[in-house]
Amino acid sequence: MDRRKFCILSAAVAAGLAAETALPSAAIPLYKVIFDSRFAASRAFAMAAVSAGRATAGIRGDVTALWVDDLRLRWARDGGAIAGMTTLRSLFCLEQLAKDHWMRVIVRAEHWRTGAAASAGRVRSIVGGIQPGLPVPADPRLVSWVLA
Amino acid sequence: MRVPPGVSQSDFASAIAEFQKAVGPPWVFTSDEDLDLYRDAYSPFLNEPEERIASAAVAPSATEEVQQIVRIANRYRIPLYAISTGKNLGYGGSAPAYSGCVVVDLKRMNRIIEVNENNAFALVEPGVSYFDLYHYIREHKLKVWIDCPDPGWGSVVGNAIDRGGGYTTANYRNHFDSHCGMEIVLPSGELLRTGMGAIPQAQTWQQYKSGCGPWIDGIFSQSNFGIVTKMGFWLMPQPEAYLRGTVSLPRYRDLGPLVETLNYLENGRITSGFPDIASPLIGYPPIGQVQLWNESGPPSMTDEHRKLLAGVTLGYSADLEAYGLKSGIPYWELWLSYHGPAEVIDAQWRATQRHFAKIEGAKFHIVDRVSVPIDPAKVEEYHEPEFGIPSLRVFSIGARTPWNPTPSKGHMWFSPIIPRTGEAIIEANRVFSAAARDLGMPLFRSFTLPACFWERSFIFILATPVTEDPATNKRYREGFRKLIEVGGEHGWGEYRTAPVFQQAVMDVYSFNNHALQRFHETLKDAIDPNGVLSPGRYAIWPKHLREKHS
Numbered sequence: 001m002d003r004r005k006f007c008i009l010s011a012a013v014a015a016g017l018a019a020e021t022a023l024p025s026a027a028i029p030l031y032k033v034i035f036d037s038r039f040a041a042s043r044a045f046a047m048a049a050v051s052a053g054r055a056t057a058g059i060r061g062d063v064t065a066l067w068v069d070d071l072r073l074r075w076a077r078d079g080g081a082i083a084g085m086t087t088l089r090s091l092f093c094l095e096q097l098a099k100d101h102w103m104r105v106i107v108r109a110e111h112w113r114t115g116a117a118a119s120a121g122r123v124r125s126i127v128g129g130i131q132p133g134l135p136v137p138a139d140p141r142l143v144s145w146v147l148a
Numbered sequence: 149m150r151v152p153p154g155v156s157q158s159d160f161a162s163a164i165a166e167f168q169k170a171v172g173p174p175w176v177f178t179s180d181e182d183l184d185l186y187r188d189a190y191s192p193f194l195n196e197p198e199e200r201i202a203s204a205a206v207a208p209s210a211t212e213e214v215q216q217i218v219r220i221a222n223r224y225r226i227p228l229y230a231i232s233t234g235k236n237l238g239y240g241g242s243a244p245a246y247s248g249c250v251v252v253d254l255k256r257m258n259r260i261i262e263v264n265e266n267n268a269f270a271l272v273e274p275g276v277s278y279f280d281l282y283h284y285i286r287e288h289k290l291k292v293w294i295d296c297p298d299p300g301w302g303s304v305v306g307n308a309i310d311r312g313g314g315y316t317t318a319n320y321r322n323h324f325d326s327h328c329g330m331e332i333v334l335p336s337g338e339l340l341r342t343g344m345g346a347i348p349q350a351q352t353w354q355q356y357k358s359g360c361g362p363w364i365d366g367i368f369s370q371s372n373f374g375i376v377t378k379m380g381f382w383l384m385p386q387p388e389a390y391l392r393g394t395v396s397l398p399r400y401r402d403l404g405p406l407v408e409t410l411n412y413l414e415n416g417r418i419t420s421g422f423p424d425i426a427s428p429l430i431g432y433p434p435i436g437q438v439q440l441w442n443e444s445g446p447p448s449m450t451d452e453h454r455k456l457l458a459g460v461t462l463g464y465s466a467d468l469e470a471y472g473l474k475s476g477i478p479y480w481e482l483w484l485s486y487h488g489p490a491e492v493i494d495a496q497w498r499a500t501q502r503h504f505a506k507i508e509g510a511k512f513h514i515v516d517r518v519s520v521p522i523d524p525a526k527v528e529e530y531h532e533p534e535f536g537i538p539s540l541r542v543f544s545i546g547a548r549t550p551w552n553p554t555p556s557k558g559h560m561w562f563s564p565i566i567p568r569t570g571e572a573i574i575e576a577n578r579v580f581s582a583a584a585r586d587l588g589m590p591l592f593r594s595f596t597l598p599a600c601f602w603e604r605s606f607i608f609i610l611a612t613p614v615t616e617d618p619a620t621n622k623r624y625r626e627g628f629r630k631l632i633e634v635g636g637e638h639g640w641g642e643y644r645t646a647p648v649f650q651q652a653v654m655d656v657y658s659f660n661n662h663a664l665q666r667f668h669e670t671l672k673d674a675i676d677p678n679g680v681l682s683p684g685r686y687a688i689w690p691k692h693l694r695e696k697h698s
Binding site: 061062063064067068072089090092093095096097099100102104 | 177181182184185189233234235237242255279283299301443539540541543544
């Protein structure tokens with residue numbers, strides 16, 4: 001699939017999510033799940049993703065190595081949606097880099113805001129493997145997201 | 149579909165169709181979702197009516213496509229706004245200066261045309277990022293360094309065109325100064341090459357800057373006279389070794405002699421690495437250590453020290469100075485770096501110490517002495533851009549941490565140029581801290597030290613936060629404009645600014661009844677009579693928009 005077609009597909013998925021359509025996790029060809037190993041909630045999120053058969057990549061806040069050694073090469077070639085539970089700053093960096101490939105954040109749950117549960121649930125449904133009804137980690141430093 | 153001001157729906161539709169024919173339909177963007185990607189992530193107008201928004205975006209892959217786009221724009225009078233990778237955060241990002249422009253997104257033009265190790269130069273297209281060029285050099289095992297800003301995700305061409313800077317040695321830190329040769333698509337669609345590039349089959353395009361006759365390169369920086377499609381840069385040969393040392397001075401009054409001695413050493417090329425002025429006593433870190441502080445927290449401070457800091461004026465009190473002398477905490481700490489053969493940099497460091505030893509109480513310390521390339525496993529111990537290594541770690545600054553629990557949504561850089569003297573540092577603190585206090589702007593702690601990106605002058609650079617509250621953002625924007633005026637009253641002008649402030653900044657450059665602005669407009673009328681390229685960029689408006697916007 002070329003990058004532009006991938007981006008058009010992702011936009012359609014985003015529209016489906018916005019309409020609260022239930023989507024199976026296979027609806028988005030998810031490349032990797034990103035977690036911040038400094039945070040217990042993020043590590044647990046990654047373990048659940050692994051149980052769902054997802055590839056994961058750990059960071060410690062800084063996304064430079066993830067970008068340079070992985071996403072830079074992958075996105076230049078094939079694109080690839082990613083999901084994650086990280087700090088807002090890490091997501092910000094990834095979001096800006098993704099714009100170079102006409103990708104965008106399609107779901108965002110800022111855990112410090114009330115009402116984050118629904119969006120966090122959508123992230124989980126895409127990642128898979130996470131118990132429904134699990135409370136959103138009330139860590140004011142974290143955000144869960146899908147970028148496609 | 150959004151339509152540029154002054155353009156009819158049918159003309160715009162026709163232009164879009166022609167853009168699609170020129171670059172291919174997948175590379176013309178008109179949906180709201182796609183155009184959201186071209187909003188300034190740090191916009192001080194986010195979600196407000198005055199936010200600058202594109203009407204469409206076009207992403208060409210080659211110079212010939214850029215030429216076609218410009219010709220189409222002329223036919224239908226479509227305003228364009230060129231961006232390279234759109235990462236100019238703090239200075240406007242990817243949003244146009246004039247709402248309704250069609251963004252010409254050059255990131256698909258990402259060819260590294262040549263990197264020449266022997267003559268240490270590169271020729272690149274505007275979509276090449278610092279990361280791209282750095283990794284190309286590494287993959288090809290070339291012994292040259294780039295100089296990059298922090299973060300390093302921006303475009304090599306874009307950063308130089310906006311006159312940004314970096315962190316290695318003086319002759320490479322000023323990115324526009326270190327360029328050599330450009331290729332430009334003019335507003336007519338015609339192609340121009342500058343310097344020696346104006347000779348067909350030129351053999352020295354990236355080796356001799358000025359060619360013959362008027363040297364016009366400068367007019368294509370911070371302007372709207374053309375779209376740069378290729379640019380050459382001089383690169384630093386990989387040094388053999390690196391030394392970083394500090395000079396610590398105990399008294400407040402030592403600031404003047406510190407700057408004078410630094411000027412002598414830098415202008416004489418005894419030191420040429422990035423000079424970094426800090427104050428351990430005031431708690432002001434060197435720029436190179438800020439991200440380390442933010443990742444692991446600032447050094448601890450006694451309660452007594454903290455209390456004394458609350459009583460300073462312009463960073464000084466006799467009690468604080470006495471505490472520093474008693475505790476061995478220097479008032480000033482200058483970080484200097486040296487690049488080259490070990491025997492040369494050792495000699496330069498010895499000469500540096502000899503000159504600074506004239507200041508009573510000066511102490512010296514070698515922080516690092518390493519061979520280059522440095523061990524990749526140890527890169528994170530350093531501020532990577534000082535080794536020409538692009539990084540994104542700077543984003544830890546402003547992250548939500550225990551010592552920064554309410555980070556901002558972004559910032560606008562306030563960056564006046566002040567003289568290279570100790571007196572100017574103190575005067576700038578006096579003037580701007582008083583103005584910021586009156587305006588309710590959260591810019592200052594007790595004292596601010598300038599950055600030394602450029603030789604011969606200082607940048608007194610401060611970040612004005614962008615918040616989630618539109619009323620606060622409005623107050624900060626008005627305050628920012630007022631600070632620009634205050635700077636101008638003291639003979640200090642900005643070196644670079646976001647589109648929202650470009651008119652205010654250029655108004656300060658008012659010598660002889662704004663002769664500079666009138667000259668820019670004369671050029672604009674001659675070069676771009678239809679006013680299609682980046683209207684309003686650096687306050688250069690085409691004739692048909694001038695009266696409304698100037």
